[in-house]
Amino acid sequence: MKFFFTYDPDYALRLSPCPELDRPDGTRALAFLTPGLPLGLARVVLENARRQVRPNWLARCGLDGAVRRLGPAGRSGMEWSQREPRAAVLRALAASGLPAREWAWQEIRESRDLAPELLVKEEVFSTRVRGRQLSEGDLTRLGRELGLLEEDVLRLAELAVQSGAGEWVPALVRETAGWRCQRCGSKQVEEWPDDWGTAATCLSCTCLGSLTSRQALYRDRRRILVSSAFRFQPVGELNSAQAAAAEQLLDFMRGKESEALLWAACGAGKTEVCFPAIAWALSQGRAVLFAAPRQDVVHDVAPRLAAAFPGLSAPVLTGASSRRFAAGELVLATTHQVLRFHQAFEVIILDEMDAFPYAGGPMLAWGLQRALAPGGKILYLSATPAPEILQRARRGACRLIRLPARYHRRPLPVPRWVKLTMPWGAAGLSQCPPALAAELEKLVAHGPVLLFVPEIPWVERWVAVLRQTFPAWRIDGSWSADGDRQAKTARLRRGEYEIFITTSILERGVTIRGAQVLVLAADHAVFGLRGLVQMAGRAGRTADFPGGEVVFAADRRSRAVVEAIRWIEEQNRLAAAEGLLD
């Protein structure tokens, strides 16, 4: 998208992608410079032009403020009092080192009003973009969702900018230490030559669509509208420990602290514990974001929130969502989708904060902070918090709320280490070792077995081997890139498998009635302490099957295996000491 310098006779010089919309009124001509430039370059030229401008006699007498036309509050662009801004822009362009172009000021006399059908769509557009930060590609896709042409959606965005409701920012900006992406904050870019000189493309957030320094981002400054017409209808009653944690969360929401961590045992019902706090925030007109690093977690929470808040508009935004720009006061999103928001939410709840990819790098944490409105609150939920946040909690920088017991008041199943030596992996595996077959028979007698493997190629291999060993059993598997993943997970939830083989994708946010857990090669380097605790946490989650068994099958007791067992025992001890177990 190109931006044009526009100038009206009332000393206003600004940048606009649609100069025909930039007329201050219908009586005066508006000058605009052709050809247009990418926003990042145009802004630099504008700054340089401003430096060149000599204040006129009014400015020297300190009276320029009296004659300068003040635009609407927050309007992007720059206005100043001067003798000839147009010449200053041309001088700044000549001095900028940009390749020569045939610059020419043109005039618009005829006003081009928006078509009536576009004005009708304006309200829908405004609702969809509130609090968002959208690339040009996003705007085009939003236009498609609304049945608008690309140029029309740009016009609506520009109208919002002119009214002070939004702003255009360069997608990547050059800082002293290099480029920085304005969407994800990353400095990891690739530079390449184009007609204007050196451009850059962000390499970190390409999953949301490519972003280059030649593009602009539209940022909407309006708050998300929160309707008071919703009901909070808790599905079940909270037990005493959950109620106490919920009360502490409410206290956090009402108080002055900005960060809290709810450290709850796997299956403690931490999501439901947050519902009263969410209801309170919404009743106060505060927009709420429920984010998680993984799609499965978001899809698992969505129906529970919908049941507790009937009538509330709660869009689910993941990479698989067909409608990316649905509006709502309670947004459920993966942490990647959060990068499309800017200072939009007064309350952010981040579930599974220690999970990949959120825990894998600073980009998503940066995005989450950017999505938080000034003065907003972040609540982290985790069963296995990272040492950094625990340290912050110890220092008092973050409030710590603990919920060490499960909602059904039974202890967490403590994993059992079983020594199993065999040439692990996909290669060379032709039959199931008898010791493992015996363990599986024992576990299947109690319920469906979730069999975790450390590497993706193992899944299909073990599915084949176990189908051969147990032909009467229903056995399947899934991994992150499996196209059939959602359908298989749904069948797993309905209890349609005896054994389900998976990688760490199902280690969190999934509840399967009566599930038993077996971790193959638990001493593998990819299985860390937190992952093992989460996998063990899949067993015994429901009140009708609170037991369950967890087996860590490995050649040796790795440090992670020992620490995971110790972690779970510690949680059970704490829960017992607080009288939270029956």
Next chain:
Amino acid sequence: MTWRLGLIGLSAGICWLLAGRWEWNVPPKWTGALLAVLSRWRRTWPVAHCSFRLDAADADLEHSLWRLRRNLPGLETELRSLVAVDVELCGEILPAAKEVIASCQRRYPGIQVGNPEEQEA
């Protein structure tokens, strides 16, 4: 010992000063002849045709074409073959993309960029 070190230092200084005079550049005629031989040799290579499909609406189209161009010499050396690249653009080509395509065709003559629908028409 000291005078020896001084002598070594002095010699190093003189070498440093004279090095610029001794510098020798390959004469342009020789360079031209060498390049012509290389070019003739390369022309004997077979030509491999590669086709790529890119989305015309991709904001990073220019960058993708630049990457393609950057990796072409390496690919040619690896295959010991000249590589002719055809890029087919899918979807509607908007005026902004047309500008990008024109600029890339000017700068990267080894890459043919086109819209199959337009070519058929």
